[in-house]
Amino acid sequence: MDALKENGYDVISVGKIRDIFDGEGITEAYKSKSSVHGMEQTIDILQNNDFTGLCFVNLVDFDALWGHRRNPEGYAKEVESFDVKLGELLKNLKEDDLLMITADHGNDPTWTGTEPYERAGTAVSLFP
Numbered sequence: 602m603d604a605l606k607e608n609g610y611d612v613i614s615v616g617k618i619r620d621i622f623d624g625e626g627i628t629e630a631y632k633s634k635s636s637v638h639g640m641e642q643t644i645d646i647l648q649n650n651d652f653t654g655l656c657f658v659n660l661v662d663f664d665a666l667w668g669h670r671r672n673p674e675g676y677a678k679e680v681e682s683f684d685v686k687l688g689e690l691l692k693n694l695k696e697d698d699l700l701m702i703t704a705d706h707g708n709d710p711t712w713t714g715t716e717p718y719e720r721a722g723t724a725v726s727l728f729p
Contacts, residue, residue: 602622602625602626602627602655602657603625603626604626605626605654605655606626606627606628610653610654610655611628611629611650611652611653611654611655611656612626612627612628612629612654612655612657613627613628613629613630613631613646613650613652613654613655613656613657614627614629614630614631614656614657614658614659615630615631615633615639615642615643615646615656615657615658615659616631616632616633616639616658616659616660616661617632617633617659617661618630618657618658618659619632621659628654631646633659633660635662636660636661636662636663636679636682636683637662637682637683637686639658639659639660640658640660640683640686640687640689640690641686642658643656643658643690644686644689644690644693647690647693647694648693660683662679663676663679663680663683663704666679667679667710671710671711671712671713672710673710673711675710676710687702
């Protein structure tokens, strides 16, 4: 992210990305109230900002609200909400944009263990 910023590219963070990287390499930051809010912010950024670089999004509700609390019903509803917002986001991508969706580790909200590697968050990265 530092290299992008140093070379004149935008590095926009949504969610807790700015906190995770202690502001390093970030040119603009947005705090989110929820994963849905983070997706709404990202859609708004795509619709209203003509930027070149990286928009790095962290959606914590999958992990913090549903995975850690072993709530499969909440997790399923979150996936459904994400799917709707993802459809909206896809409609706003330009032909040469790159969208990457990753999880930082696996999660099964029905798992009975407490090991950290069974928890997950979701990050969305956009490269227009």
